Amino acid sequence: MxxxxxxxxxxxxxxxxxxxxxxxxxxxxxxxxxxxxxxxxxxxxxxxxxxxxxxxxxxxxxxxxxxxxxxxxxxxxxxxxxxxxxxxxxxxxxxxxxxxxxxxxxxxxxxxxxxxxxxSPKTQAILVPKTSDIKSVADLKGKKVAVQKGSSAHALLVQALEKAGLKYSDIQPVYLAPSDAKAAFEGGSVDAWSIWDPYYAMEVAETGARVIADGESAGLANxxxxxxxxxxxxxxxxxxxxxxxxxxxxxxxxxxxxxxxxxxxxxxxxxxxxxxxxxxxxxxxxxxxxxxxxxxxxxxxxxxxxxxxxxxxxxxxxxxxxxxxxx
Missing domain, CATH: 3.40.190.10 (Periplasmic binding protein-like II)
Known part of the structure; x- marks a missing residue:
């Protein structure tokens, strides 16, 4: 922080x-x-x-x-x-x-x-790799999550954690711009990625990344x-x-x-x-x-x-x- x-x-x-x-x-x-x-x-x-x-x-x-x-x-x-x-x-x-x-x-x-x-609550999401064991936001405890600092995806991450009963300090935020976050996500150096469209849609299409939360499920207007x-x-x-x-x-x-x-x-x-x-x-x-x-x-x-x-x-x-x- x-x-x-x-x-x-x-x-x-x-x-x-x-x-x-x-x-x-x-x-x-x-x-x-x-x-x-x-x-x-x-x-x-x-x-x-x-x-x-x-x-x-x-x-x-x-x-x-x-x-x-x-x-x-x-x-x-x-x-x-x-x-x-x-x-x-x-x-x-x-x-x-x-x-x-x-x-x-x-x-x-x-x-x-x-x-x-x-x-537009459905235009951003928290993603995990296709083969990840992470099934829900609650599973992010202790994990590294990539996010652009001060972005709409940052708000999604904060809101989703709160709704899941986690504190922001329960995760390890890794502040990265989208291009760097993509590399970190696909390279395995972070466990999840909070991101907006079109990067969200691109990642799902290219790698089969899974959605564990979006603005709608987190209760965020976006x-x-x-x-x-x-x-x-x-x-x-x-x-x-x-x-x-x-x-x-x-x-x-x-x-x-x-x-x-x-x-x-x-x-x-x-x-x-x-x-x-x-x-x-x-x-x-x-x-x-x-x-x-x-x-x-x-x-x-x-x-x-x-x-x-x-x-x-x-x-x-x-x-x-x-x-x-x-x-």
Whole structure:
């Protein structure tokens, strides 16, 4: 647990590396237009289906061009490094699961929530190898579990352990990014892996890994959030509103065209199309305002992380919510 606190306390150094392009967390940067003027920089992940639909179709680029903006996309392995980049000012807008903004806010990042998604509890899971003797979460006592620190899968692990009657200290968390966790999992140096889609679906398809818990069985909502730097959200509300409008359209279209979404996303990420179809068919679509209930949900998660010593201080989630994006 001390490692995760230490990492977040050192995140200004990490931010500098992100800005310098020295880390592997920012996987790629693709400028939607080479024109000058105002630029909107969006961070996404392999699981950011709606943003990937917009990227593939070029819809958002056209909408923002009408407002005088050009568009730049950057891919990240996970939510925590994406928000490190947001805090550093190298991107303006992005999407992550519920825990990353909590960890970022606790580390002093000046971000704001601008929208939420409907919960998708089945899109993350705790996996064990096909031949493992581990049959349930209770069997994880004393075992090594790989997880991306501060990610949605971290919340799943915490919640699943609590529901099984285990303490977080009953396991040995091994904090690894997805690519490193995959190698550790398949190499046998960890006993289990808490991970989200599409990595979850990919691992099951490739190795026959077994699921011992998912968000539904753990009682975890597992919703995502769209976030922006406070400066960008307040000074470029027209751009934020255009992005959210485009995302609403993409979510509606995607719900009715799941197989087409899988094809589009696969072409952007390299994830096998059949695997991506599995992801899209268990995903719940819908973008919604950040309601009081959602703020309370986030606050409960933040308080849980603090009680476990996973974040260095208490936070007030509402401090990161602007009134114009709350209903």
């Amino acid at each position: 001390s490692r995760i606190i230490y990492s977040w306390l050192l995140f200004p150094l990490i931010l500098g590396l992100v800005l310098a392009g020295c880390g592997e967390s920012a996987l790629s940067s693709d400028s939607g237009s080479s024109g000058g003027g105002k630029v909107v920089r969006i961070g996404y992940q392999k699981g950011s289906s709606s943003l990937l639909v917009l990227k593939s179709q070029g819809t958002l680029e056209k909408d923002l061009k009408q407002l005088g903006y050009t568009l730049q996309w950057t891919e990240f392995q996970a939510g925590p490094p994406l928000l490190e980049a947001l805090g550093a000012g190298s991107i303006d807008f992005g999407t992550t699961g519920a825990p990353p903004p909590i960890f970022a806010q606790a580390a002093g990042a000046d971000l704001v929530y601008v929208a939420a998604t409907k919960p 919703r995502s959030f769209y976030l922006a730097s406070r400066k960008f959200a307040t000074e470029h509300k027209d751009a934020v509103d255009a992005i959210l409008k485009a995302l609403e359209g993409a979510e509606g279209w995607s719900e009715a065209h799941r197989d087409e979404v899988a094809k589009l996303v696969s072409s952007q990420t390299g994830v096998d199309e059949a695997v991506q179809r599995e992801v899209e068919h268990r995903r719940v679509y819908g973008i919604i305002p950040v309601s009081d209930d959602i703020v309370r949900e986030q606050q409960e998660l933040a308080d849980l992380f603090y009680s476990l010593g996973l974040i260095p201080k208490k936070i007030n989630v509402r401090d990161a919510v602007l009134p114009e994006y709350q209903h």
